[in-house]
Amino acid sequence: GAVVSQHPSRVICKSGTSVKIECRSLDFQATTMFWYRQFPKQSLMLMATSNEGSKATYEQGVEKDKFLINHASLTLSTLTVTSAHPEDSSFYICSARLAGTGDEQFFGPGTRLTVL
Amino acid sequence: GQQLNQSPQSMFIQEGEDVSMNCTSSSIFNTWLWYKQDPGEGPVLLIALYKAGELTSNGRLTAQFGITRKDSFLNISASIPSDVGIYFCAGHPRAYGKLTFGQGTILTVHP
Numbered sequence: 001g002a003v004v005s006q007h008p009s010r011v012i013c014k015s016g017t018s019v020k021i022e023c024r025s026l027d028f029q030a031t032t033m034f035w036y037r038q039f040p041k042q043s044l045m046l047m048a049t050s051n052e053g054s055k056a057t058y059e060q061g062v063e064k065d066k067f068l069i070n071h072a073s074l075t076l077s078t079l080t081v082t083s084a085h086p087e088d089s090s091f092y093i094c095s096a097r098l099a100g101t102g103d104e105q106f107f108g109p110g111t112r113l114t115v116l
Numbered sequence: 117g118q119q120l121n122q123s124p125q126s127m128f129i130q131e132g133e134d135v136s137m138n139c140t141s142s143s144i145f146n147t148w149l150w151y152k153q154d155p156g157e158g159p160v161l162l163i164a165l166y167k168a169g170e171l172t173s174n175g176r177l178t179a180q181f182g183i184t185r186k187d188s189f190l191n192i193s194a195s196i197p198s199d200v201g202i203y204f205c206a207g208h209p210r211a212y213g214k215l216t217f218g219q220g221t222i223l224t225v226h227p
Contacts, residue, residue: 004158034214043204043217044159093158103147103166103208105215107158 003027004096006108013084014116021079021111023094029074030096034105035067038091050077084115122205122218129195130226137221138189139205148181148188148207149215159204163190195225 003026013019023033031052036044048069049057056069066088068080077096081088091112095105119142129135139148147166151159163174165181165188172179178191188207192199205218 006158041222043219046214049214091156095158103213103215104149104161104164105206106161107151110156110158112156 002098002104002106004094004106004108006094006111008111009109010112010114012114012116015085016083018080018082019084019113021081021092021094021113023077023079023096023108025075025096025106028096028098030077030098031074032097033071033077034095034097035069035077035079036093036095038093038110040091044093047079081113084113086115089113089115120205120207120216120218122221124221125219126222126224128224128226131195131197133195135192135195135199135223136189137203137205138187139207139218140187141207141216142186143209144185145188145207146185146210146213148179148205150177150179150188150190151204151206153202153204153220155201162203192223195223197225197227199223200225 005024007022033050035047037047038044046059047062050069050071052071052074058064071077091110093110095107097105122139149164150162153159163172163179168185169183170181176193202220202222204220206215
C-alpha cells in the first residue's frame with residue numbers, strides 16, 4: 001500500500017516550453033501532496049504544499065507563476081513548469097501524506113527534467 | 117526555519133559491518149522519519165518515530181527517537197551491498213506540518 005506514481009519519469013524539452021508532471025496516489029487518497037526539487041548530491045528542497053481543492057502554498061523563493069500546481073482530486077496533483085529554462089533542469093519529486101497515519105510522507109519515483 | 121544536521125556526510129564500509137548515522141535538530145521535533153534514496157529514484161520510508169525514547173526496528177535497521185526530542189539515530193547491522201544509497205532523516209516540530217530534511221548520508225558498501 002501507499003504507492004505514489006509520477007509521470008513522466010524523465011522529460012527533455014526546449015527552452016520556453018511548458019512541462020506538466022503528474023503525481024498520483026495509487027491506492028489511497030491524499031488530501032495533501034508535496035512537491036520537492038532535488039539537485040545532484042543534495043537534499044530535497046520543498047517547493048510547495050498542495051491541498052486538494054484549494055490553492056497551493058509555496059515556499060519562500062518559489063515563483064508560483066512559474067511552477068503551477070493543481071490538486072483537483074484526492075489522488076492527483078500536477079506541477080507545470082511554465083516557460084522552462086535550462087536552470088529549471090532538476091529532479092522533481094512529489095510526495096503524498098496518508099491520512100490518519102500521522103506525518104509519514106510517501107514519495108513518487110521522481111521526474112528528471114532537462115531543459116535544452 | 118528548522119535546521120537538521122545529519123552526520124556523517126558519507127561512509128565507506130565493508131560488507132558485514134554495522135553502520136550508524138544520526139541527526140540533530142536545533143529545536144524539539146514531534147516526528148522523526150528515516151528514508152533511503154537510490155540513484156534516480158524517490159526516497160523510500162524506512163522507519164517512522166513518534167515518541168521520545170521510541171526504539172523501532174525494521175529488519176536489520178534500528179532507529180531511535182532521542183529522549184530530548186532533538187535527535188535521532190539510525191543503525192544498520194550486518195550491511196550488504198544493496199544497502200548502498202543515500203539515507204535521509206526528516207522531521208518537523210508539529211503534527212501534519214511540512215518535513216525538514218537532513219543533508220543526507222551517502223553509504224558505500226564494499227563487497
